[in-house]
Amino acid sequence: MPEITYDQLKPYQKISDAHRFVGPSSDWTQEVLEYYLHGEQIKGIKLPWPRMDKRFRLREHEISVLAGPSGAGKSLACSQFMLNAMEQGYPCLSVSLEMTVKSQLARAWRQRSLAAEPGLDEGLDFASWAEGKLWFYNQQGSVTFNTLMAVLRYTTETYGVKFVVVDSLMTVGDIPSDAWEQQKRFVCALANIARDLGIHIMLVCHTRKTQDASQPLSRHDVSGSSDITNRVDNVLILQRTFANDMMKPDAKLNIVKCRHFDQGEESIPLWLDMASLNYYSEGDTPRVIGNETTVSKAKGAKIPTVGEISIVKSKPKPATGGYRVEVNGSAGGGLNAVASG
Template sequence: MQLIRDTIDFNAYQTEPESHKVRSAVEFLEETISAFYPAPNATLPPRPLWDKANGKIAFRRGEVSLWAGINGHGKSMMLSQVALDLMIQGEKLLILSFEMKPARQMQRMSRQAYAGDVPPKEFLTVFHKWSDEKLWIYDHNGAIKWQQVMAVMRYAEQHFGITQFVVDSLMKCVKGDDDYNAQKDFVNELCAFAQARQVHVHLVHHVRKGESEDKAPNKFDIKGAGAITDQVDNAFIVWRNKKAERAKSNDPTAILKCDKQRNGEWEGSLGFWFHLESMQYLERLDGVPMRYSLR
């Protein structure tokens, strides 16, 4: 893990450089052929490593994924596990969490990677060394202007070759729940950045308060401007099934719902069981946490 300090002068990265984008349609022939007839050795886009997500969810270049849910329902926790999956697949990540300090973020990821609540010091040393050149964290907590967020992301992509960005959360970057224009402008810039740099951006956001936490939200419950959901490529809802927790039933205690996938063919829900000691989301009730192979 490497820190990007808040003291760096990011002024030079405030705007995206213009480039000529008008191209003849025939230039896309090879890409079109590859879409229909992928080569046997073609590199597939990175994905979550759950078996049940294979062939359903992928984090393609040039896209933005929205991760929404009720406060305290585990969207950041689940995304932390996904971040480990991406690192295992060779992706370079930058986490911009304005609600969690870097040491706390690494504590959580260490537990998930170890598959247990108290990793030994030796494992912590190995994990942190393994994360070097794979994981960067922007060292800033609290509110921040979204223009500064964009500058940091441009800086990180240019200097470190970051391929996956996690922004947690939208409301820390835009003042006021009702500033719909700023929300729209920020998400628009994220989409433009992802497309221009051919990276993937994960944006964490909240949903409106409903009548009960026992009812799973959908994309129409996402807070703020409707343009947020309209502009992003993928919309995921993370919902904690507190009713199943209270009843101690065999039902999944967490649901990952894909409510939008612009360039994918699957939308639907996947059930998981949250394992507290490892902070992992397991695919089966009798599942066993997976210790990540740090090679």
């Protein structure tokens, strides 16, 4: 397992490495002309639900908030976002201070394979597919603001990371939950580093408790400073419906703010496939990520595949030349980066 030392992180702990330039408006004339002559292609990471492909994307240089009550499935949805980003060619970094790497990977294996209990073939196939695409910051509990910024710079430069999930705001240890000004500065810093590094950051936040859990939440229900949702580019709210009818959705993903998409604000009804832990939308079927032709004919159906690669590191067996799988999911006390690839 590659370990990041403090000496390695030190050069990345500057608040900003980007130079700011001031130029005349004529410097951007060509870009604006091309925009009006040819339009702007929709770019960015597609959501796991095809109905939004032409209406909303998670774009580079931007930051999104995914908020919702406890138990809504925010971390589960983030795992889906990462798997879909990987499929589209965006290397991902998970900074989850609330779950071990082992737990995150166990869920990802299920989500990608559609198997309720993935076996050796599914695990090896995932490891092979995820090589060079998926990275983890292996620490539980909390992380300081400066360390998080350094890790983002380090992994972007070293591993080419393009999509980052930070789960969650409350685990940034030196920013109290009632310190509005510090939260504002933190989110502004995240937005700046996303812009400077050309990455997309998804920040997971909680919502305030309400008397009626069935009432739709808005961006104003996100816990913490109002500047959190003011500063970010997109705000997505995931909320359970508590419906006891299989025909009705289990949850809704409400895109309540999208700065750069005129038709992006949308409410997406979602159903949860308990076997594979995938949210899917009406008219869609859970499928094996990375295999466009394979869909789940029965929820949780196993799809046998074979692959040979390690999750953390590969060690050839002397007799066979094969590989063994090592998963490090322990709570890290230091600065450790666990890599898939």
